[in-house]
Amino acid sequence: MSHEYGALVSQFRETLTQQRYNPVVVHNYCRNADYFLCYLVERKIALETVTPTEVSNYLRLAVRQFRKRHGRAPARYWVSIPRSGIHGLLRLALKRWPPEPATSDAGELLCREVCDHYQTWLREERGLAVASIDALMWEARYFSAWYLKRSDTASFMDSSIRDVDAYFEMRAPGLRRKSLKDVAERLRSLLRHLHRTGHILTDLAPHVIAPLLYAYEGIPSTLSSDQIAAVLKSAQQDQSPMGLRDYAILQLLSTYGLRVGEITRLRLDDIDWRAEALHIRHSKTGAHSLLPLMEPVGESLINYLRHGRPQTDAREIFIRSRAPYHRMSGIYSEVRRRMEAAGVKPSGKRGPHIFRHARAVSLLRAAVPRKVIGDVLGHRSTEATIPYLKLATEDLRAIALEIPGQEVRS
Known part of the structure; x- marks a missing residue:
């Protein structure tokens, strides 16, 4: 071990152990991190100046050394082990890794400056949720890079309505009207910020025209009761820790129609x-609900907590299946994988939200008042429940009226 960096590797080992990494993984990560540090010492490269290029150079050397020792090339994914160990060490030592690529381009520097200020404003002044900030920042970076690349000067000062039109022409292909409306709203926000901060003289935001959407024009995707039963049955057969976790998540989705954030933020308390009873913090409205803990849900949660949940200090119920063990950031891929395993292929979107739609429809068909449905789903008003009425159109057949025809006289 490099004497110069021995304490750092020991700290890295302790950090990985605290994060409940498998002891074999801890050993492999630390060993590769130490090899990399020795590589830096031999070449007199300071740790603080390491770049992604130097990491890539070392990994190529590691592959050559593996080939020389074993007389063959390593397995396809072998390089991910030393890479993960090195990246973990660098995140611990440098706090920020990978670093932003250095640039002397005036346009790129301006783009970073504007976007960093915009992100700070969205977070600290507007107090938006992380997901909203991420969406706004993606559009901001994309528009800024696009505009400055086609502009002769490193400035937004000459921005015009023509630029906005050109941007939409570039973004429009392949997008639906709803997606284009989202683009327009995000672009308006950025343009208002550019005007407010003096980067453009004229406020172009009012000139961004979004597609007209009619209320409740889109029909949400949903699942039938048979499809939900098939997904639950398929998931229940998997008794692995990941299977127990996913089955409990599916029970919450199908029973209560919870949002993704309401599930991932659900805590032991x-x-x-x-x-x-189950205490739910509704992620979209900020409201709180107290729901009855249904028996199938309770059993699935107990089973996961006893036999599937990793040992961790985190208070959230649903935890990543691999270290570091912290709460899940999302459940989209897990839900989609379980539907595919069950052979369920709904038309339209296939994410967790279709379970929410299905729950709303089942309550509507059970003649539950819209106000009660809204309370269960955490809606702020009964108007939010209206779109789900379209999914129960087949029920209208039950109240069809005969159309009186003209009486034929003999």
């Missing part, structure tokens, strides 16, 4: 086992 939110379950009142004695009162058989």
Whole structure:
């Protein structure tokens, strides 16, 4: 081990152990991190000046050394082990890794400056949710890079309506009207910020015309009761830790129609086992609900907590299946994988939200009042429940009226 960096590797080992990494993984990561540090010492490269290029150079050397030792090339994914160990060490030592690529281009520097200021404003002044900031920042970076690349000067000062039109022409192909409306709203926000901060003289935001959408024009995707039963049955057969976790998530989705954020932020303290109640913080409205803990949901949660959940200090219920063990950031891929395994292929979107749509429809068909449905789903108003009415159109057949025809006289 490099004496110069021995303490750093020890700290790295302790950090990985605290994050509940498998001991074999800890050993491999630390060993490769130490090899990399020795590589830096031999070449007199300071750790603080390491770049992604130097990491790539080392990994190529590691592959050559593997080939020389074993007389063959390593397995396809072998290089991911030393790469992960090195990246983990660099994140610990440098706090920010990978670093932003250095640039002397005036346009790129301006793009970073504007976007960094915009992101700070969205977070600290407007207090938006992380997902909203991410969406706004993606559009901001994309537009800024696009505009400055086609502009002769490193400035937004000459921005005009023609530029906005050209941007939409470039973005429009392949997008639906709803997606184009989202683009327009995000672009308006950025243009208002550019005007407010003096980067453009004229406020172009009012000139961004979004497609006209009619209320409730889109029909949400949904699942039938048979499809939901098939997904639950398929997931229940997987008794691995990941299977127990996914089955509990599917029970919450199908029983209560919860949003993704409401599931991923669900904490151990939110379950009142004695009162058989579930405390839900609605991620979209900020409201709170107390729902009855249904028996299938409770059983699936107990099974996961006892036999599937990793040992961790995190208070969230649903945890990543691999270290570092912290709460799941999303459940889209897990839900989609379970539907595919069950052979369920709904038309339209196939994410977790279709379980929410299905729950709303089942309540509508059970003649539950819209106000109660809204309370269960965490809607701020009964108007938010209206789009789900279109998914129950087949029920209209039950109240069809005969159209009186002209009486024929003999």
